[in-house]
Amino acid sequence: MIDIQNITKVYNTKNGKLTAVDNVSLSINKGEIYGIIGYSGAGKSTMIRLLNGLEKPTTGSVIVGGQDIAKASGAKLREARQKISMIFQHFNLLWSRTVEENIAFPLEIAGVSKADREKRVEELIELVGLKGRGKAYPSQLSGGQKQRVGIARALANNPEVLLCDEATSALDPETTDSILELLLDINKNIGLTIVLITHEMHVIRKICNRVAVMEAGKVVEQGDVLQVFQHPQAPITKNFVSQASGETQETQASLEQILANYPEGKIAKLTFAAATTEQPVISQMIKQFDVVVNIVHGKISNTTGGSFGTLFIHIDGEPKAVAEALSFLAKQEIQAEVIEHV
Known part of the structure; x- marks a missing residue:
């Protein structure tokens, strides 16, 4: 056209x-x-x-x-x-x-x-x-x-x-x-x-x-x-x-506070398709890799092409366990971006 x-x-x-x-x-x-x-x-x-x-x-x-x-x-x-x-x-x-x-x-x-x-x-x-x-x-x-x-x-x-x-x-x-x-x-x-x-x-x-x-x-x-x-x-x-995903100034402030208080852990932004939202992926990750997870912010949004979700989490544990946990997420078709600074 x-x-x-x-x-x-x-x-x-x-x-x-x-x-x-x-x-x-x-x-x-x-x-x-x-x-x-x-x-x-x-x-x-x-x-x-x-x-x-x-x-x-x-x-x-x-x-x-x-x-x-x-x-x-x-x-x-x-x-x-x-x-x-x-x-x-x-x-x-x-x-x-x-x-x-x-x-x-x-x-x-x-x-x-x-x-x-x-x-x-x-x-x-x-x-x-x-x-x-x-x-x-x-x-x-x-x-x-x-x-x-x-x-x-x-x-x-x-x-x-x-x-x-x-x-x-x-x-x-x-x-x-x-x-x-x-x-x-x-x-x-x-x-x-x-x-x-x-x-x-x-x-x-x-x-x-x-x-x-x-x-x-x-x-x-x-x-x-x-x-x-x-x-x-x-x-x-x-x-x-x-x-558009609802990441407000309060979200940014929470991320900054966690980065300052827990420098040894990792903050990751997870992006996933709608089908993944019904799977207990985070629970499985915690049980399998001995990591502690704190959820900072999350939202599911709709587009004409389908739904997607974003979730900010703080992962703490032994460096090897954290790396394996992030690798596990990737295998579940979840994009995990480590946030080094806000």
Whole structure:
């Protein structure tokens, strides 16, 4: 559906050239939810503008639905954009129009008849869970309801691709989850390809099939979400995964305290698949290798590709017994990373 090949975007600024996107290649399959994550300044916003043709790459190609957006202009670009819709962090609704009128707006521009507009608007209001709110104005809606209007409006012209630019960043956690569930339902029910830009790994974990991690304009890591969570490679990815896995400042403080008080032991971060969670692996390890284990922190998280768990433990005992215990864990398909410092 989307094929990005070696795109680079360079801006000329008063301070010289600024490379916002640096030789990025991505392939996004039809019907999947693909996440692009990075902190502010990583190049995410430029990427999304390249995808919808608002920016032209300095080099490279952006193929959407078989058409190179980077080379299209005029009528061809307008035609290509009809396949691509977008929702925004701050909703971008027309405040003088009702919910129905906001959703109908792109249909009006496309020249759809009034009868067909009304039918389509009614379908979309039902789809996004706003039945009974069609006559309301944006000022009368909650943040989550406003974003639902934004989603309905984005779907009005039956796009093939939906771009989400930090679509949940202005919402509270509970509302964020409800909007993510809505996007997941839409993806499953109509097979819409969704590209989601965010700085929150929780959002990626919740609904994305695959993810690309951006830093300083480059993609530093990409792959299936479950794989990336279980085996993060880049330092920035490890940081994102730690946050999404609930590793709080209190967890870090506990690890530091144990490292200071028991320097002879080992702290290990265990990462395991869902099937392993039901096995008494830790009990077996303690019995077999004469080690003392203290559990510091643990959590099981869900992704669209399956569940995974993380567990921080402190292992104490004779060095040989500790080494054998860690080796035992590896044989149980549990990844054990020894933490030397926090």
